[in-house]
Amino acid sequence: MFLRLGKATQVFADALDSTTSLALPSPNAVFGQKPTATVSVTGGTGVAPSGTVTITDGSTVLGSGRVEAGTARITLTGLKIGSRRLVASYSGDARTTPGASAAVSLKVAKGKTGTSSRSARSRPRRVRAALPRSP
Structure with missing residues (x-):
């Protein structure tokens, strides 16, 4: 591989193998949430x-x-x-x-919508309270 720096050309005989790992905050999510995943990429001693x-x-x-210092935090959508x-696939x-990372499982559940039937049928209650009289 070649890296051109101004007029000089620096040669890297062999690129180092990378290791990519994907971590989620939880194995479960609710539809509509946007969890943030953390991707770590390593490439050898002294290489960021x-x-x-x-x-x-x-x-x-x-x-x-973008991977910065071997890490990327990515908000998942869709x-x-x-x-x-x-x-997670790393570009190199x-x-x-x-x-690429190993596959990580995530279960996305349907979120709750509307109100429960109990709260929809509830009626306000009247409360009587006796207040102390002023002297």
Whole structure:
């Protein structure tokens, strides 16, 4: 690989293999929530990978972001109800190879809507209270 710096060209004989991991705040989410995933990328001793990471559910892109100091925090959007299998894909850079995380499971449940039948039937109650008289 070559990295052009001004007029000089620096040669990296072999890019280091990267390792990409994906972490979610919880294995469960409610439809409409936008959880934030953390993606970590390592590339060898003394190497802080840069580049981009994209999180997908099959072919659906849920979010992407820049890797800074080996980490990216990505807000997930467009999650569908059901069991999801998310993968983080790293683009690679001049010193580290592209890579992908293992699939991480996320269960997205239908959220509650409206009011419960009990609260809809509740009626206000009258309350009588005796107040002390002023002297």
